[in-house]
Amino acid sequence: MMDPQGADGAPGIVVSEHKVSLHGDWTLRSIAPCVSGLRRSLAAVPAGAAWSLTEIGRFDSFAATLLWRAWGGKWAASLEASESQKNALDAISRHAVQRLPKPACWTLIDFVVGLGATVLVLLSHIADMIRLVGQLFLDLVHVLRHPMDAPLKEISAGVYKMGVKAMPVAALVGFLIGVVLSYLSALQLKAFGADIFIVNILGLGIIRELGPVLVSILVAGRSGSAMTAQLGVMRVTEEIDALSAMGISRTLRLVLPKVVALTLAMPLLVLWTSGMALLGGMVSAWIQLDLSFAFFVDTLPKAVPIANLYIGFFKGALFGLLIALIACHFGLRVKPNTESLSANTTASVVTAITMVILADAVLAIATRSIGVPL
Amino acid sequence: MVSLTGIGTRFGPTVIHEGLDLEVARGEMVSLVGGSGSGKTTLLRHIIGLTRPYAGQVELFGEPLFSGSATVQRDRRRRFGVLFQQGALCSALNVAENIAFPLRELRVASPAEVDTLVAQKMAMVELEPHHAVLMPAELSGGMVKRVALARALVLEPELLLLDEPTAGLDPDRSASFVALIRELHKRLSLTVMLVTHDVDTLAALSTKIAVLAERRIVSYASLEETVTFDHPFVERFFGGEQGRRALARHHGEHR
The missing domain is CATH 3.30.750 (Transcription Regulator spoIIAA)
Structure with missing residues (x-):
């Protein structure tokens, strides 16, 4: 120049x-x-x-x-x-003259290495998960023996954040699904003149299956991803390391409250969403089949044994536990870079939803003789 | 080169700048100093255009920062390079890709030319060619700063903005980084603006020092004049134990 x-x-x-x-x-x-x-x-x-x-x-x-x-x-x-x-x-x-070194090309050896690495990663996931569950169990024992250490504020905040704040969207989704399900069923039932069985279909389907699964998918997307991202960013900004340095157990303060809060909040959320879905179904049945609300409410306990409600609660708690555990597991695995954060958040939500549906299928078989009127 | 007139900034009820004026001429190396929370980094972000002051005008290269069409504004942004405090490298890209990124976005240079320019920039900031394939997570703090500097320089900017260039580096690395910036300033006839807390960096680099206190620039002068400027902040900053020692070192080097 x-x-x-x-x-x-x-x-x-x-x-x-x-x-x-x-x-x-x-x-x-x-x-x-x-x-x-x-x-x-x-x-x-x-x-x-x-x-x-x-x-x-x-x-x-x-x-x-x-x-x-x-x-x-x-x-x-x-x-x-x-x-x-x-x-x-x-x-x-x-x-x-000199070329910059390039990242090595993909070869057959890399494929074998990749395959092996995948298996090892899978094993490490399982090992990490077992370690996390074990640590949580120990923390829980510790809390039971020293009730002063219980992270009550965090649990209460978690119930509010993951439960109460999810209520509007859960209500909307539940109500609309109820309307759609009822409308479709009513069309078929009308053809057979079996109108009143709408109560059985909706009651059993929603309380036993649809309610818990629907809420789980919603919560996995809403709170599971948030949990993973929060823990991940805390890892990136070294907040988790700072907690360890202060002698504060990260599982006790970060993971346990989330797991407990979601396990407590989910059954309630399931009840709320199932109720909303039934309301939507009632509205639709009233419009389509001219079934009155009073008749619907009156028939429901006869058509759906109370055991179904307990199964719904149990499923809610179990799914909540699964989602929170998986979300925290992936959150703690985040490495300090943006790529890892996004990969783990995606993996968290996908794994949580898959595991919930898997667990639901297993439960459906395990409980096939309970609460079904024959 | 950079002209700030009547800048006013506030975050909620807190007023950071009020009626702040600063005029930086071409080829200067300006250090911006001020107490913690005096708004040095905020001022730098105003110049970059990341934040907008609620009052006053930021002009770069003789034109208002936000004037003209989107293309004109984009081209204006390409005329300056920024070194962020933490480096701000893209963690998904390796060193060479990080440096090449602005150049690739320009879509002017062919891949082979990009390679050559990246290699040249890496040599310029004293990185070895084999560092090219490392990921940002694998780099030490000093290397992150070097890579970020190379990325800031790859579009051949006229103005270089540095936010705490030596923060987090050990004294040895800090000194060599300062020497590197000084060398580049001379070779590329850059205009440099930097925010720093470190008296050593400041003494070694700046041709002018802007003192930010009481929400405005209270003094804009050379190091010698600034030291004699009568202001409580200047007294604390240069008159403290560390400041006096750094100045003594600086004078020793120049004798």
Whole structure:
């Protein structure tokens, strides 16, 4: 760069009989608008021409790279340039030869290594999970023996955040699902004249299956991801390490309250959502089949044994426990970078939902003879 | 180069700046000093355009920061480089990709040219070629700063903004980083603006010192003049144990 102020202008190139002279500013910013034209002009210059850079205003390393490539990776035979321009070109000449090391390519060995790594990661997940559950159990024993240490405030905050604040959205989703389910069933039942069985279908389906699963999916997306992200960011900002340094158990203060809070809040949320879904079903049945609310409420206890409600509660608590455990497990595995945070949050939600549905299927088989009127 | 007129900033009821003026000429190396919470970093963020003052005007390169079309504004942003305090490297990209990122976004240079320029920038900040494939999580604090500096320089900026360039570096690395910035300032005829708490960095780098106190720039002068400036903050900053020792070291070097 000779004079940063002078010769302000677009980069240009003048080719005359074996002499090439460049003028204007040759910087990344000034070259950018007309780069392809300049590339063509530079390529069209005959080999062995004499180059003059003395009329160039500003000259940066991008321009030097451009010239160096135009010269085919060696110095031009005849070159007129200032000392600083030569220095810039010299710097480029030293780095144009060596290629930057690239990350290694994907080979068969990498595939085997990847496969092995996947298995090992799976094993480490299982080991971590067992360790987490064991630690939580120990914490729970500790809390029972020292009730003063119980993280009651955190648990209460968790119930509020994960339970109470989820009520509006759970109500909306529950109500609409109830309406849709009732509407579809009513269409079929009408054809058989079996109108009153709508109560059985809705009651059993919602209280026993749909309510708990629906809430679980909602909560896994809403609170599970939040838990993972919160613990993950605490890991990134070293807050978790700070807690350990202060001698505060991270499981006792961070994981246990979340797990307990969600296990407590979920059954209540299930009750709330199932109730809303039944309300939606009632509204729809009233409109479609002209079944009165009184009849619906009156028939419900006869059609649906009380055991179903207990199964619903149990499922809610179990699913809440699963979601919270999985979310905390993935949250504690976050490494201090953004990629890991997003990967673990995704894995947390996907795993939680999958595990909930898996557990639901197992429970459906295990409880197949309980609470079903025959 | 940078011109701030009548800047006013407030966060809720707290007033940070009021009627703040500062004019930085081309080629200067300006250190911005002030007590904790005096709004140094906020001022830097105003210049970058990350935050907007509620009053006053920020001008860069003779034009208001937020004037012109989106393209003009984007091009204006490419004329300055920023070194954030924590480096702010993209953790999903390796060192070479981080440095190449602004250049790739410009879509001007071919991949081979990008490689050459990245290699040259890495050499400029004294990184070895084999560091190219490391991920930011694998780097030490000093290396993160070097990579971030290389990324800030890759678009050949005219103005370089540094937020605490030597914070978190040991004295040895801090000194070599300062030497590196000084060398680059000379070689690339940059204008540099930096925020710092470190008297050593400040003494070694700055041609001018802007003292931020009482919500405005109370003094904008060379080191020698600033030291004699009569203000409680200046007295505490340079007159303290650490400040006096650093200044003594600085004078020793120049004798």
